[in-house]
Amino acid sequence: MFGIYLKRELGRRKKAALVIALGLALGIALVITVNSVSAGMTQAQDKVLKSLYGLGTDMTVTKARTAPASGSSGGPNFKFDAKSSSSSTQSSDRVQTQGGQALKSSLVTKVAGQKGVESAVGALSLDVTKVDGSFTQGKAKSSSGSSTSGSTSGQGQPGGSSSSGGAPQVQGGGANFNVNSYSVVGVDVAHQGLGPLSTMKITTGRTFTSAQTGAKAAVVSKSYAKEKKYKVGSTFKISGTKFTVIGIATPDSGESDTDVFVPLKVAQALGDAKNQVTTIYVKATDSQQISAVKKEITANISGTTVTTSADLASTVSGSLSTASSLATSVGKWLSIAVLAAAFLVAALLTSSAVSRRVREFGTLKALGWPSRNVTRQVVGESMVNGLIGGALGIALGVGAAYAVTAISPKLTAQLGNTGGGGAGGGPGGGPGRQASQNTLEIALSAPVSLTTIALAVGLAVTGGLIAGAMGGWRASRMRPADALRSVA
């Protein structure tokens, strides 16, 4: 009878059942969406951190920033041959370790030897600033005759002004040059599983073999290869050294920080940084013990800065971080509020539906139905309402989450400078590029996990139970004498 009665009630009071179910569905859908988007945010943040660190990297060790010695590392210095004839093309590369700060290679072994460290790999980051162009010498002319301007380029005319005196004039001198900077990272070819290349996927060609420690070979990022039209087999020069492209790599997410990867030894030679590294990538034996390992390293190896992914996460800013905090705070409260409202509405509607059925339940009691049977009927009805609401809510929420994934709104993440801001006096290479290097664009997805679905089902059951408890309580309080009420 329970089943038949339940079926008939829900079948013949579809509208009321649907209103309750829809209310619950809305709340549940919102919870699913917010949960999924939050999960997507977390994934995006993880991606950001991983792109910076590499899979499996728990922390990095860099040299603690020190104030620069005055004048010693000022702006970049380029040397051009001033004696060459007019219109000659010249090129000059300036290679500098990133941040101008490096650690001794021997520290890699020392870090690897610390308690809780599973492995450590060193890498050397270099900033290469290439200036090339043509320089035109000014020409000396006698004063006789009409004076003409030598150059129409509008560029510097150091001696170009004409004077009425009879002295010889220098006209038409100028320079036309491009400044191009890019980043080169020297990687430990023997341990590519950890470190900067671990976040990259080789899409064309191949990566270094562990024997290629001194090879003049390079893996370039896809974006840089596109910009320079490099292909596997192309050659280019850094500071006069010729490199062959052996592979093109795409980062797992976002844009690559690094344009060119070369073997560590080669990079050290290029940057005049023999036995030096800029960053040591560390993998801890236990990911739960990261802060302890950080303490260990900081205590035992002075002059270093240890940055964990947690430290980095706090420096992530930009729309990703805004959206992330929005999803976790506003989204969470919004879904709680909507859910609470949905529960309340369901409870009130169920309760009022029970009140309208006073005579019906009174009659059943008069017929000798025990209170628990009547209550069970009411709770059963609202449980089914809850489950219908849950199913609708799951459909709606999963739909919304898929829509978010399909649209995949782009979020940007700015990674703050973890080494103490600009206090150390960065290289003059190009502040604009430096900033863009730390900005990642991540497509947001909203993965729906089984846990979320389970949560939704749990909420549906809870909603049904709350509404049922409210209605059931009312029904249980009805007296059999209510059957005789004259209200229709």
Added chain:
Amino acid sequence: MYRLTGVTKRYTRGKETVEALRGVDLTIEDGDQLVIQGPTGGGKSTLLQMIGGLDRPTEGSVELDGVDLARISETKLTRLRAEKIGIIFQSFNLIPTLTAQENVETALVPLGVKPAERRERAAEALRSVGLGERLTHAPSELSGGQQQRVAIARALVKKPKVLLADEPTGNLDEGTRDDIMALLEGLWHEYGLTFVMVTHDSSIARRAPRLATIKAGRITLTEQGGGQRYAHAQQAAAHSTQPQQAAAHTAAQPQQAAHGRQPYVEQQYGGGQGH
């Protein structure tokens, strides 16, 4: 057998206390028929509630076969209602979402009757009130008279000892009223029920062998005698499986009943006595 002793019922509405029944003493023998009449608010329905175990008196006792309904536990009272008491209501009180057959089945649910047997007995009960063709109809698809027949089938499907009716014809037109009354009287006789009915309808009241009038919570009993009316009712009962015929028989009955009426034998009960 019912024995009501000093039944008093007070309701508290806000600060006001209303005394719906004042020391009612009443005995109803097994198989007896009692019609309760009286002005609105006089306590008719309250008395019916006490007899039906739907509510408990504030004072006094309501004994059914020696069991005091005022004292037994709620569970036992519920069980007693399920087993022994069939009730018919003015507004039929069918569950609007259930079919006629399912409505009748609801009376067998608390008795733990198995579904198959429940369905069979419900169908049989509906056939006995002339609704064998309407088993799967919803109440809204039935006329008032048919709905009351379903309610009668529901009250009697469990084969109760007592049949209570609260204005069973109050919502029906005259013709249908006579149908239903003929049916009820027939069934009362056929099943040997103890039949207590509240009514406003004086033409029905006149046909009862025993009439209780309730005014301001006090009861006055009138013995009307008159077995001949029920000879007719018996005839109607014999035809109760063919309600149309039964209706034809009962249509002329009020006049006959009026002609055959005997002088009232008035007797004061309950309210008139101190206790």
